[in-house]
Amino acid sequence: MDKxxxxxxxxxxxxxxxxFMLYLSVNLDDGASSSNKILNRSSSANTGVETLTDVPVxxxxxxxxxxxxxxxxxxxxxxxxxxxxxxQTKLQKDYQAYIDLDNLxxxxxxxxxxxxxxSDNLNVxxxxxxxxxxxxxxxxxxxxxxxxxxxxxxKNGYEAGEATVSPRAVTVTGASSQLDQVAYVxxxxxxxxxxxxxxxxxxxxxxxxxxxxxxxTVQPETVNVTIPVKNISKKVPVDVIQEGTPGDGVNITKLxxxxxxxxxxxxxxxxxxxxxxxxxxxxxxxxxxxxxxKVNVPVPDGIDSVSPKQITVHVEVDxxxxxxxxxxxxxxxxxxxxxxxxxxxxxxxxSKYTYELLSPTSVDADVKGPKSDLDKLTKxxxxxSANVGNLSAGEHTVPxxxxxxxxxxxxxxxxxxxxxxxxxxxxxxxxxxxxKETSGSTSDKETKPDTGTGSGTxxxxxxxxxxxxxxxxxxxxxxxxxxxxxxxxxTGDDSSNQSDENSTPVDGQTDNTSGN
Numbered sequence: 001m002d003k004x005x006x007x008x009x010x011x012x013x014x015x016x017x018x019x020f021m022l023y024l025s026v027n028l029d030d031g032a033s034s035s036n037k038i039l040n041r042s043s044s045a046n047t048g049v050e051t052l053t054d055v056p057v058x059x060x061x062x063x064x065x066x067x068x069x070x071x072x073x074x075x076x077x078x079x080x081x082x083x084x085x086x087x088q089t090k091l092q093k094d095y096q097a098y099i100d101l102d103n104l105x106x107x108x109x110x111x112x113x114x115x116x117x118x119s120d121n122l123n124v125x126x127x128x129x130x131x132x133x134x135x136x137x138x139x140x141x142x143x144x145x146x147x148x149x150x151x152x153x154x155k156n157g158y159e160a161g162e163a164t165v166s167p168r169a170v171t172v173t174g175a176s177s178q179l180d181q182v183a184y185v186x187x188x189x190x191x192x193x194x195x196x197x198x199x200x201x202x203x204x205x206x207x208x209x210x211x212x213x214x215x216x217t218v219q220p221e222t223v224n225v226t227i228p229v230k231n232i233s234k235k236v237p238v239d240v241i242q243e244g245t246p247g248d249g250v251n252i253t254k255l256x257x258x259x260x261x262x263x264x265x266x267x268x269x270x271x272x273x274x275x276x277x278x279x280x281x282x283x284x285x286x287x288x289x290x291x292x293x294k295v296n297v298p299v300p301d302g303i304d305s306v307s308p309k310q311i312t313v314h315v316e317v318d319x320x321x322x323x324x325x326x327x328x329x330x331x332x333x334x335x336x337x338x339x340x341x342x343x344x345x346x347x348x349x350x351s352k353y354t355y356e357l358l359s360p361t362s363v364d365a366d367v368k369g370p371k372s373d374l375d376k377l378t379k380x381x382x383x384x385s386a387n388v389g390n391l392s393a394g395e396h397t398v399p400x401x402x403x404x405x406x407x408x409x410x411x412x413x414x415x416x417x418x419x420x421x422x423x424x425x426x427x428x429x430x431x432x433x434x435x436k437e438t439s440g441s442t443s444d445k446e447t448k449p450d451t452g453t454g455s456g457t458x459x460x461x462x463x464x465x466x467x468x469x470x471x472x473x474x475x476x477x478x479x480x481x482x483x484x485x486x487x488x489x490x491t492g493d494d495s496s497n498q499s500d501e502n503s504t505p506v507d508g509q510t511d512n513t514s515g516n
Contacts, residue, residue: 047080048080049086050086051077057072057097058096066136069134075126075127076127079118082121085122086122094117096115099113100114101135104135105135106137109135110130110132113128137175138173139173139174140171143182143185143206145170145204146165148186149227153191153192153194154195155195157231157263170185170223174214174217178215178216182206187223188202197226199225200224201224202222202223204221204223236277239276240255240257242255245285246288247287252284254315255315257314258292263307264305266302270300271303277306280298280311284315288317294312294313334370335370337368338367339365339367339382342365342382343384344357347386347389348387353422353423358395363413366411367410368411373407377405383403393421393423396421399415400417
């Protein structure tokens with residue numbers, strides 16, 4: 001053998017064999033690596049990941065005799081594998097997460113969340129995969145149901161009585177440890193501003209001593225609750241007494257409440273004890289004439305409130321000698337009464353024109369006169385008007401005339417009105433002639449003074465005397481002449497204002513005023 005090994009050709013052959021084997025080894029490794037790379041690329045392209053959330057957890061245990069706590073309602077499952085299998089699994093939705101507790105004893109256990117109906121070709125990760133559960137004996141007890149409601153939520157003036165519940169008792173089922181914590185079993189009702197008896201179905205809940213809801217079942221789940229609600233108010237008469245001393249020479253002849261009864265609100269037992277609120281003091285200290293006085297109504301003991309809180313009492317007095325005469329003199333003195341937003345109307349319109357009252361549409365008036373007349377005067381007894389009978393087309397300023405009783409005088413907040421006059425399109429000569437005759441006739445009538453009892457005073461000029469008829473040719477007065485009252489008013493002539501206060505208005509003066 002040594003001789004053979006010493007020969008050069010043998011060594012050459014061995015070296016050649018070794019080189020060939022090394023060549024084969026390198027090429028085989030490269031081929032396998034290339035093959036693996038190709039397979040990996042193909043595998044990566046067809047692999048996907050799906051995450052399934054809110055997967056319900058099914059629990060297998062002896063439900064008749066045992067209670068299980070600590071099992072989560074849902075878990076999250078992550079699936080990884082071929083995309084076609086993932087799509088099929090997600091589409092069929094027959095996968096399940098479950099926990100098997102059938103062979104476990106009572107007590108606490110760490111158990112694994114398992115899954116089924118998922119292909120073995122998929123990798124599955126469950127979160128959480130381990131849970132702590134407690135297995136206890138199932139127990140049931142009966143508890144009385146108490147209605148829970150806020151008595152203060154009834155309507156003001158009403159009272160909630162004691163509730164009745166049907167059925168009175170329910171069966172609560174759960175773990176023994178949970179039943180031991182039951183402190184209250186309540187049916188909760190919202191009265192919601194009730195003003196009559198409330199009857200509702202209410203859900204029953206079991207609570208611990210801290211009013212936390214317990215994880216137990218209640219049968220029946222709802223009960224019928226009836227809560228009587230009744231009115232706790234009643235009306236009682238009131239009576240007043242004099243307090244204080246009136247002025248010298250003044251005697252109080254009558255104290256008369258304008259409100260004879262008030263409503264008292266409070267507990268039923270307190271209401272039964274009160275039939276009247278009397279001796280309400282009316283302070284008449286220094287009073288010199290008959291008047292109305294507002295007084296507070298006292299709240300009786302045990303009563304929550306009184307409505308109304310104030311009443312008005314009419315105090316009637318009797319004076320003697322000079323003081324009585326002085327009072328009559330005072331009563332005959334003039335007083336002022338204000339009227340707001342009196343509407344302004346237009347008079348004397350011609351059928352040839354349309355009229356638009358630009359401003360103001362309403363005016364305030366201060367009316368001065370005897371108190372007795374002012375007391376009777378209402379807004380309907382006063383009217384405001386602006387005469388447009390002599391106006392041509394265009395915008396004009398005309399005086400506002402007030403019609404009111406003869407016994408009073410009036411001052412307007414605005415004495416002039418702005419009016420726009422627009423000519424209508426005429427249909428023919430006959431219509432124009434008819435309108436002209438009508439206008440002329442109206443002008444003749446309006447220029448005649450009215451001897452009635454009412455008044456039509458122009459507050460701008462103060463004219464209230466007789467007026468002189470004018471020729472019919474002046475019916476269409478040029479615009480400049482029509483606006484003359486505006487210029488006169490703006491001069492603020494003191495004599496004109498004095499005349500305005502002293503003159504006695506006469507109806508029918510309207511057209512002459514606006515035509516002058």
